[in-house]
Amino acid sequence: MSRFPRQFLAFSIISFLLFSCQTHKLIWEEEQPGPGISAPLQLEKGDRAMYKANLEVFRNNLSGVFVILNADSLYKVGFVSEMGVKFFDMKIDEDGYEVVYCMEAINRKPLLNSIARSLQYILEDPGKHDGSFYATKSNDTIYKLADNDGWKRKYFVESGRVKRIEAKKLIRNRVFLNAGYNNKNQPENIIFLQRGIRMRIEMNKL
DSSP states (O other), X not given: OOHHHHHHHHHHHHHHHHHHTOSSEEEEXXXXXXXXXXXXXXXXXXXXXXXXXXXXXXXXXXXXXXEEEEOSSSEEEEEEOTTSOEEEEEEEETTEEEEEEEOGGGOOHHHHHHHHHHHHHXXXXXXXXXXXXXXXXXXXXXXXXXXXXXXXXXXXXXXXXXXXXXXXXXXXXXXXXXXXXXTTSSEEEEEEEETTTTEEEXXXXX
């Protein structure tokens, strides 16, 4: 390779790195009051939400109902078939999760970790982590944070509601969430995608 192509290639790589890292503009420092952000799914103590759900993983498809209950200091989450067969139930709090029961066919730690993490994203108040608000070139608002498990999250916010979450560990984006809201300001449709194990959960509010 001649000297000129090498110089041109080096310049192209440096230019790409410089400009690709400047896609978001900081608009609020974490110490300053921002536009406000809260958990996508908010339940008062004793309240519950029910979603018809479809779980695709390991080339298997499970359909049933997700039941999410606010039990004060933690959330209880169960997934049962429409015939009443229990797939799993777990407890989720700010320190992690505990599996109470899980069907043997899906009792895989990477899968349960991914399910619990996805549910935490819609139940956990992102404001409890240190983060900052940014604006994209199209003036969308994004809240960025790094959690205690080393995941970097981006919350796409519209009118104070989280419409989308992207999370990654190391380099690749691995978790995606899209939420559409009903007239009671609760997520009507929720979709989770986990690239690493090719998991997909689609939930529709009952």
